[in-house]
Amino acid sequence: MTEAQDMARRLHDAHDTYKEQTFTHRRFKHRDIIPVLDSLNGKGPLAISQVGESLEKRAIYQVTAGTGPNKILLWSQMHGDEATATMALFDLFNFLKAENDGFDSLRQAILSSTTLYAVPMLNPDGAERFQRRTATDIDMNRDALRLQTPEGRLLKKLQQTLKPLVGFNLHDQNPRYSVGKTGKQAVVSFLATAYDPARNVNDVRQRSMQLIVGMNRVLQQFVPGQIARYDDEFEPRAFGDNIQKWGTTLILIESGGYAGDAEKMTIRRLNFVAILTALTAIADGSYKQERIADYQAIPENGRGLFDLLIRNATVVRNGKPVTMDIGINRLEVNADSARTFNYKSVVEDIGDLSTFAGLEEIDANGMTLLPARVHTDVIDSVADLRRLDLVALQREGITVFRVRRSKKDNFPPQPVHLLHEGKLPARPLLLGQVPTFLLKRDNQVQYNIVNGFWLDSPMNGAGKVNGVAE
Numbered sequence: 001m002t003e004a005q006d007m008a009r010r011l012h013d014a015h016d017t018y019k020e021q022t023f024t025h026r027r028f029k030h031r032d033i034i035p036v037l038d039s040l041n042g043k044g045p046l047a048i049s050q051v052g053e054s055l056e057k058r059a060i061y062q063v064t065a066g067t068g069p070n071k072i073l074l075w076s077q078m079h080g081d082e083a084t085a086t087m088a089l090f091d092l093f094n095f096l097k098a099e100n101d102g103f104d105s106l107r108q109a110i111l112s113s114t115t116l117y118a119v120p121m122l123n124p125d126g127a128e129r130f131q132r133r134t135a136t137d138i139d140m141n142r143d144a145l146r147l148q149t150p151e152g153r154l155l156k157k158l159q160q161t162l163k164p165l166v167g168f169n170l171h172d173q174n175p176r177y178s179v180g181k182t183g184k185q186a187v188v189s190f191l192a193t194a195y196d197p198a199r200n201v202n203d204v205r206q207r208s209m210q211l212i213v214g215m216n217r218v219l220q221q222f223v224p225g226q227i228a229r230y231d232d233e234f235e236p237r238a239f240g241d242n243i244q245k246w247g248t249t250l251i252l253i254e255s256g257g258y259a260g261d262a263e264k265m266t267i268r269r270l271n272f273v274a275i276l277t278a279l280t281a282i283a284d285g286s287y288k289q290e291r292i293a294d295y296q297a298i299p300e301n302g303r304g305l306f307d308l309l310i311r312n313a314t315v316v317r318n319g320k321p322v323t324m325d326i327g328i329n330r331l332e333v334n335a336d337s338a339r340t341f342n343y344k345s346v347v348e349d350i351g352d353l354s355t356f357a358g359l360e361e362i363d364a365n366g367m368t369l370l371p372a373r374v375h376t377d378v379i380d381s382v383a384d385l386r387r388l389d390l391v392a393l394q395r396e397g398i399t400v401f402r403v404r405r406s407k408k409d410n411f412p413p414q415p416v417h418l419l420h421e422g423k424l425p426a427r428p429l430l431l432g433q434v435p436t437f438l439l440k441r442d443n444q445v446q447y448n449i450v451n452g453f454w455l456d457s458p459m460n461g462a463g464k465v466n467g468v469a470e
Contacts, residue, residue, distance in 0.1 A: 002217075002276060004214060004217070004218055004280070004281070004286070005217065005218050005221055006274050007106065007280065008218035008221070008276075008277055008335040009221065010102070010103075010220075010275075010305050011272065011276055012222060012273050012274050013037075013272075013314075014101070014102075014103075015091065015269045015272055015273070017098070017101065018091045018094040018098065018272070018409060019094075019268075019269075020087065020090035020093075020385075021090050022036050022090075023086075023087045023090065023394050024051055025263045025339075026083040026084060026087065026264055027130050027338060027339050027340065027341070028083065028127075028262055028339075029081070029127060029128055029339075030058045030121060030124035030127055031125075033057075033086075033090075033120060033121055033356055034054045034059075034419070036206075037061055037063070040063065040093050040094075040097065043097040044065075044096060044097030044098070044099070045065040045066060045095060045096055045097065045380060046063060046064070046065050046093055046097055047063070047064045047065070048061055048062070048063055049061065049062050050121070051154065051158065052150065052151070052154035052157075052322075053150065053411075054123070054124050054125045054134070054135065054151055055134060055135040055136055055149070055150055055151075055152060056124075056128075056135050057415055058124040058125060058126045058128075058265055059124075060119065060121070060122060060124065060151065060154060060180075061119070061120070062117055062118065062119050062158075063089075063093055063116075063117075063118045063120070063123075064115065064116060064118075065093075065096050065111060065114065065115075065116045065118075065267040066110065066111040066112070066113075066114050066115040066116050067111065067115060067249075068110075068111065068112050068113040068114040068115055068213070068283070069114075069115075070111070070114045070115070070116070070165045070166070070282055070283070071115050071117065071162050071163065071164040071165055072091065072114050072115070072116050072117065072164055072165065072166050072168070072210070072279065072282065072449070073117045073118075073119075073159065073162055073164040073166075073168070073248070073327060074116065074117070074118040074119070074167070074168040074170065074266050074275070075118070075119040075120075075122045075155065075168070075169065075170065076088075076089055076119070076120050076121065076122065076170040077120065077121040077122055077123055077124075077126070077127055078122045078123055078135070078140050078141055078151075078155075078168075078169070078170075078171065078239070078451075079123060079126060079132040079133075079139075079140070079141065079171060079172070079388075080123045080124075080126020080127040080129065080130060080131050080132060080133070081126065081127075081130045081131055081132055081172070082100075082126065082132070082170075082171050082172035082255070083121075083127065083172070083262040084170075084253060084255035084267050084268050084271060085170030085171070085172075085174050085253065085268075085271050085399075086120045086121055086170075087264075087271075088118065088170075088268045088271035088272045088275065089120045089170075089266045089275075090227035090267075091120050091268065091269075091272045091397055092118070092275060093118070095107070095272075095276070095316070096110075096111070096116075101217055106280060107281045108396070109280065109284065110265070110279045110280060110283050112283075113136055113283035113284075114244060114279060114282060114283055115281070116279075117158065117162055117164065117282055119155075119158070121139070121211060122151055122154075122155065122313070123140055123151055127393070128338070129322060129334075129338055130334055130339075131338075131340075133271075134149050134151055136148065136149050138152075140152045140239075141238050141239055141240070142157075142235075142237040142238060143236060143237070143239075144156065144237055144239040144241075144242040144243075145236070145237055145242070146412040149168065152239070155369050156239075159243055159246060160246070161246055162184060162306060163247070163248070164212070164281070165247050165248065165249060166207070166248065166249045166250075166251065166278075166282060167243050167248045167249065167250050167251070167255065168251050168275065168278075169193075169239065169240045169243070169250060169251065169252045169253070170223075170271070171252065171253065171254045171255070172254065172255045172256075172257075172264070172324065173186070173189055173230075173254035173255065173256050173301075174213075174256070175256050175257025175359075176257070176303070176305040176306065176307065176329065176359075177189065177228065177256055177257075177301040177302065177303065177305065178228075178301070178303070178305045178357065179225060179226055179227070179228045179299050179301075179302065180228070180299030180301075180302050180304040181302055182225065182227050182299070182302075183304065183305070183352060183356075183357030183358060184225050185226060185256065185257050185305060186221060186226060186227070186228040186254075186256040186257075186258070186259065186301055186302075187226040187227065187255065187256050187257065187258045187266075187267060187270065188223070188227050188228075188253065188255060188256060188267065188270055188274065189224045189227070189228040189229060189230045189241070189253075189254040189256060189301050190212040190215065190216065190227070190228075190229055190230065190251065190253060190254070190298065191212075191229065191230035191231075191232060191252035191254070192205055192208030192209045192212055192232065192235070192250070192251065192252075192295065193205075193208070193239055193240040193241045193243075193244045193250045193252055194232045194234040194242075194244070195234075195237070195241060195245035195255060196234060196245070197234045197236075199232055199233075199234060201292065204244060204247060205244055205249070206292060207249040207287065208244070208249050208250055208251050209290075209295035209296075210287040210288065210289075210290035210291075210292070210295070210396050211249070211251055211278045211287045211289075212229075212251060212295055212298075212390055213275050213294045213295050214277055214278065214281050214286070214287055214289065214290060215253075215278055215288040216294075216295075216298055217383065218273065218274070218277050219270055219273065219274055220319050221266065222273075223258070223270065224268060226258075227298065228256075228298065228300060228301045228302075229295070229298040229299065229300050229301070229328050230252060230254060230300070230301055231300060231301065235379075241254050245456055251278065253271065253275075255267045255268075255270075255271060257359075259359065259388055268450065282294075282390045299455040304355065304356045304357055305329045305356065305357055305358065305359060306327035306328055306329055306348060306349075306353075306356060306357075306359070307328055307329050307345070307356045307358070307360065307361070307452065308327075308328040308329075308330070308345075308358055308359070308360045308361070308435075308452055308453075308454070309325065309326070309327055309328070309353060309356060309357065309358025309360070309361045309362075309365060310325065310326040310358075310361075310362045310364050310439070310449075311325050311345065311353070311354075311361065311363050311365070312325065312363060312365040312368065313326060313364035313365050313367055313368070313369045313439060314324070314364075314366075314368045314369065315350075315368075315369045315429055318369070318422045321368075324350050324351060324369075324429070325350065325351065325352060325353035325354065325356075326347060326349075326353075326369075326429065326435070327347070327350070327353050327356060327358070328345055328346070328347055328349045328452045329345065329346055329348045329349060329452070330336040330343045330344075330345045331344050331345065331346060331453050338462070343451060343452065343453075344434065345434060345451050345452025346433070346434065346435070346436055346452070347429060347431055347433050347434075348429070348430060348431075348434050350429055350431065360454075362439070362447060362454065363428065364446075364447070366441055367428060367435055367439040367440060367441045367446055367447070368439070368440050368441075369428060369438070370428075370437065370438045370439075371425060371427065371437055371438070371440055372397060372398070372399045372400050372417065372425070372437055372438055372448070372449075372450070373396065373397045373398040373399070373400065374398070374400040374401075374402065374424075374425060374439075375388075375393065375398050375400065375401045375402070377402075378403070378421050378470060379401060379402070379403050379404070380403070380404050381403060381404065382403060382412075382418065384403075385401060385412050385416060386412050389444055390416065391414065392412040394401070394414065394415075394448055394455060395445075397438050397445050397448065399415065399416055399417055399434060399436060399450045400417045400418075400419060400425055401416055401417070401418055401419070402418075402419045402420070402421050402422075402423070403418050403420070403421065404421045412458050413456060415450035415451060415453055416450065417434065417448060417450055417451060418434040435451070435452045436449060436450050436451060437449050
């Protein structure tokens with residue numbers, strides 16, 4: 001194991017020591033980070049200042065640390081619903097102010113060689129709604145030329161005035177990206193953004209590639225085969241591409257998905273390790289020994305995953321059996337002022353999906369897809385479901401209920417599919433519909449699919465299965 005890999009392992013194992021306990025889920029708000037920033041100000045090498053303001057007058061803060069000549073700019077939550085790296089930055093701040101923990105020499109090397117400028121939650125208005133765009137409804141990452149958002153103007157101002165050597169552009173990506181065509185989920189993806197349509201490589205972009213090679217190498221020991229490289233097609237409106245063009249080495253880190261980690265706590269830890277690995281390589285210059293070819297060898301993101309892939313199901317069409325694969329995706333629906341969410345799943349694709357993979361898969365060979373049964377009674381409200389023996393009804397294939405009032409804030413723990421009174425369930429199987437149906441073999445229910453989840457799935461935790469009311 002190389003020295004960098006050994007250090008990364010130590011940081012990974014020690015992460016809980018620095019993990020900011022305020023953030024137990026990724027849907028926190030601007031008001032949640034303010035007291036944490038206040039508590040950090042003046043601690044160790046950290047200094048907090050307000051550097052801007054969002055459209056809706058929320059303060060945007062900068063955390064600075066270090067006295068070294070190499071200026072580093074880091075920003076997170078340019079997209080308001082991409083919060084994994086914001087948590088990791090606060091963990092980094094806790095690491096930087098710690099002492100006598102076995103990492104003093106590493107910390108001193110970083111702080112004496114670099115000056116860090118970190119902007120956690122660049123888009124606080126988007127974070128308030130847990131949405132990608134700013135309050136102007138503009139995607140800030142497509143505003144680098146027109147600069148119509150105050151947040152975008154701030155980011156360009158910081159880059160132009162600080163003139164940092166390296167910038168870290170920290171994002172979340174669709175959790176259904178795969179690593180090439182391997183069928184493995186891309187847990188983290190990197191990108192050394194292009195600065196021109198020809199995707200040329202100058203010294204500035206080469207540095208991005210070299211730093212990514214080192215981060216990829218250390219993360220492979222934690223999630224082997226699950227690191228990818230984002231497509232580097234030049235996007236003339238994007239900040240990453242333009243900042244690379246403006247002379248700052250730009251590293252894009254995209255947090256994808258990891259099995260059983262809906263709140264991305266595992267990927268938060270990987271961000272922490274990756275960023276500290278890169279900062280160390282900048283401090284000691286070791287990145288200069290890395291080869292561009294090793295960056296280009298990282299597999300590109302693929303689009304080959306569904307949340308649930310059902311293979312070889314028999315669906316009756318016009319009285320004739322047809323063999324189909326069914327690709328289902330589970331989409332988050334904001335609830336509780338965007339602090340929590342439920343799922344609403346959709347049938348994304350049907351047909352021959354043999355070139356795709358599923359994060360969960362069912363082999364339905366020999367099984368026939370049939371409609372779920374609808375409960376005979378119309379109930380007044382969701383609360384009344386609790387008076388029924390839902391487990392017994394599920395065994396009979398009854399998971400669809402008609403309700404007069406279907407407010408989605410009081411679901412029972414068991415999966416159910418709600419219909420407004422008078423509405424009938426759509427005939428399965430249709431593209432875009434909520435996937436609620438049965439898979440039967442010899443007239444026996446083998447799988448009971450409700451809102452894209454099968455009842456015995458390990459993914460049915462946290463009470464988030466129910467999010468559908470039609």
